[in-house]
Amino acid sequence: MKKILINGGKKLSGTIKIGGAKNSIVAILPATVLTNKKCKIYNVPNISDVKKLNEMLTFLGAKIEYKDEYIIVDNNSINNKEITKEFSSSIRASYYFMGALLSRYHRAEISYPGGCVIGSRPIDLHLKGFEKLGAKVEVKDNKYIITADELHGADIFLDIASVGATVNLIFASVLAKGITHIWNAAKEPEIVNVVTFLNSMGARIYGAGTDAITIEGVSELGNGTVEVIPDRIEAGTYLMMGILLGENLIIDGIIKEHLEAVITKLRETGATFEIEGSKITVSKALKLNAVNVKTSVYPGFPTDLGQPMSTVLTQCEGESLFEETIYEDRMRHIKHLNSMGANISLYNSTALIRGKTKLKGTTVVATDLRAGAAMLVAGMIASGTTEITNIEHILRGYENIVDKLTNVGAKIKLVDE
Numbered sequence: 148m149k150k151i152l153i154n155g156g157k158k159l160s161g162t163i164k165i166g167g168a169k170n171s172i173v174a175i176l177p178a179t180v181l182t183n184k185k186c187k188i189y190n191v192p193n194i195s196d197v198k199k200l201n202e203m204l205t206f207l208g209a210k211i212e213y214k215d216e217y218i219i220v221d222n223n224s225i226n227n228k229e230i231t232k233e234f235s236s237s238i239r240a241s242y243y244f245m246g247a248l249l250s251r252y253h254r255a256e257i258s259y260p261g262g263c264v265i266g267s268r269p270i271d272l273h274l275k276g277f278e279k280l281g282a283k284v285e286v287k288d289n290k291y292i293i294t295a296d297e298l299h300g301a302d303i304f305l306d307i308a309s310v311g312a313t314v315n316l317i318f319a320s321v322l323a324k325g326i327t328h329i330w331n332a333a334k335e336p337e338i339v340n341v342v343t344f345l346n347s348m349g350a351r352i353y354g355a356g357t358d359a360i361t362i363e364g365v366s367e368l369g370n371g372t373v374e375v376i377p378d379r380i381e382a383g384t385y386l387m388m389g390i391l392l393g394e395n396l397i398i399d400g401i402i403k404e405h406l407e408a409v410i411t412k413l414r415e416t417g418a419t420f421e422i423e424g425s426k427i428t429v430s431k432a433l434k435l436n437a438v439n440v441k442t443s444v445y446p447g448f449p450t451d452l453g454q455p456m457s458t459v460l461t462q463c464e465g466e467s468l469f470e471e472t473i474y475e476d477r478m479r480h481i482k483h484l485n486s487m488g489a490n491i492s493l494y495n496s497t498a499l500i501r502g503k504t505k506l507k508g509t510t511v512v513a514t515d516l517r518a519g520a521a522m523l524v525a526g527m528i529a530s531g532t533t534e535i536t537n538i539e540h541i542l543r544g545y546e547n548i549v550d551k552l553t554n555v556g557a558k559i560k561l562v563d564e
């Protein structure tokens with residue numbers, strides 16, 4: 148096991164280059180299963196989730212070539228195998244192999260998916276959607292066995308605008324006979340990125356990025372090419388560090404409209420930035436004012452930035468209310484912030500955060516990926532040294548984070564526990 152040590156309070160200046168979006172690539176890699184032709188994927192982030200998914204593809208028989216600017220995935224000779232617990236439990240996105248294998252082979256066998264402990268995270272909407280498309284879903288020995296004689300178009304209304312269910316049902320319908328409509332679909336930019344990839348292979352998918360997506364089933368897919376969009380959550384995390392410690396810190400590689408909710412909310416605190424094309428320049432704000440933050444589906448304030456934003460709110464003068472509305476158990480970072488000197492009262496998934504409080508370094512735990520991000524932001528501003536354990540969570544979603552922060556002046560290192 149490894150841990151991160153941070154000696155806080157250092158100003159950050161220079162440029163941080165944002166990598167490809169984790170929540171795009173974790174769907175794009177399983178999507179390559181849908182074709183037996185080669186796929187070229189640009190801007191693949193160097194994160195452990197990619198390594199894990201590439202292992203899963205290789206386990207199925209994929210040939211993956213790693214070039215400087217892109218990777219080539221060749222699934223011509225893959226076989227349909229059970230995705231065992233060893234793979235499926237280590238990453239939430241393993242569930243995308245359900246839709247992809249069902250689509251290509253009309254059969255998928257996969258143990259329960261894993262992922263951050265931020266709630267029960269059921270996949271009932273995925274499974275109900277598969278059944279609407281003509282599949283049979285069985286649960287046996289802690290795994291799902293999903294089979295179909297034929298997959299046909301269907302009208303699917305999602306009770307929740309679920310990112311995973313939207314993507315998985317696109318996978319399951321892209322080769323089905325007929326037309327599928329997904330109503331109340333998730334609108335996240337990562338979904339548009341995956342659909343762009345599928346359409347490059349010859350899929351006929353319309354409306355991605357809106358809440359109504361139409362998929363005209365095709366008989367087969369060809370070669371695919373895609374560039375992974377910049378990771379808006381990684382960018383938002385560094386932007387938050389910038390308003391607390393930046394000195395003309397440049398965050399390079401953002402798509403502004405993907406961060407509107409975050410930029411607007413941070414501006415509301417009194418933070419200022421210059422935005423020029425794909426770059427944001429940010430410096431430490433003289434004073435930050437308390438604001439209220441409520442997470443919601445895209446284009447609202449993203450749940451994945453709620454935890455690091457809680458840390459920012461500890462530095463805002465006054466009482467801020469932070470409410471997490473997507474997951475029922477995504478507040479485990481609060482007690483660790485309080486152990487560093489924050490003054491936060493928690494009522495279920497709503498936190499009353501009284502600022503501004505001085506944070507002091509201590510040992511804290513990254514209970515999940517974005518709780519880890521909240522600890523990183525806290526450690527960067529705290530006095531003394533902060534030790535963050537369980538940092539494997541962080542390495543799943545933040546590529547080369549120690550190097551990126553060291554290069555702009557942070558005193559941060561990765562050490563063995």
Ligand code: EPZ
Pocket residue numbers: 169170173239240263266267268269270271272273274307308309310311312333335450451473474475516517544
């Ligand atoms: C994706 O998770 C992301 N993960 C999450 O990012 C992100 O927080 C989430 O979307 C929301 O934006 C990946 O893309 C791998 P959901 P996903 O299905 O697809 C409930 C990170 O930190 N739900 O939109 O699992 C669910 O329990 C991770 O990068 C059902 O009830 O999210 C949750 O409360 C964390 N039944 C809500 O919907 C279902 O069948 C949203 O979940 C599916 C979901």
